[in-house]
Amino acid sequence: MEAAQLAQSGFTRPTDAISAQFSLAFGVGLQFLTGQNAPQDYLDPKRWADPVILSIGDLIKPYAMPIPKGDPDLSSNVEIIMKDGRSFVWYQRGFRGHPVSPATPEDIKGKFRNNLKGVSSDETAVAILDTVMTIESSESVRLLTSLLGMSTSN
Numbered sequence: 400m401e402a403a404q405l406a407q408s409g410f411t412r413p414t415d416a417i418s419a420q421f422s423l424a425f426g427v428g429l430q431f432l433t434g435q436n437a438p439q440d441y442l443d444p445k446r447w448a449d450p451v452i453l454s455i456g457d458l459i460k461p462y463a464m465p466i467p468k469g470d471p472d473l474s475s476n477v478e479i480i481m482k483d484g485r486s487f488v489w490y491q492r493g494f495r496g497h498p499v500s501p502a503t504p505e506d507i508k509g510k511f512r513n514n515l516k517g518v519s520s521d522e523t524a525v526a527i528l529d530t531v532m533t534i535e536s537s538e539s540v541r542l543l544t545s546l547l548g549m550s551t552s553n
Contacts, residue, residue, distance in 0.1 A: 411425070412453065423459060425453075428451070428455035432449070435513065471499055476488065511524065523546060
């Protein structure tokens with residue numbers, strides 16, 4: 400891990416949406432507290448100061464690790480050490496969706512729907528996704544813009 404990447408991952412107190420997105424500690428705390436990393440949570444100032452999220456983030460200790468030869472640079476290792484000394488380790492070779500671990504069509508659809516939670520209904524998210532997936536054969540983008548709540552009068 401490059402020094403700049405390691406420095407960014409050590410940022411624990413977000414002050415805006417961008418710093419929240421760059422904060423490993425915030426993302427992990429959010430995941431532990433809510434069970435997800437919803438985009439709207441990264442835009443919510445109340446979440447940035449949530450004492451539970453911040454206290455979980457305070458437990459995160461990022462460190463540089465050697466990447467095994469042949470593995471992508473964006474691989475990672477997570478080790479959770481319990482108070483009683485037990486530890487749980489997981490190595491992720493590349494991120495989900497990386498060419499070494501390609502996302503399936505269902506992965507992509509699920510991520511799309513999850514990213515729209517709290518912004519639109521699941522029914523609307525599915526309609527948007529279906530429209531985007533068939534956009535090449537559409538005669539216009541009118542349906543897509545209407546699903547996105549945009550005016551099509553121009």
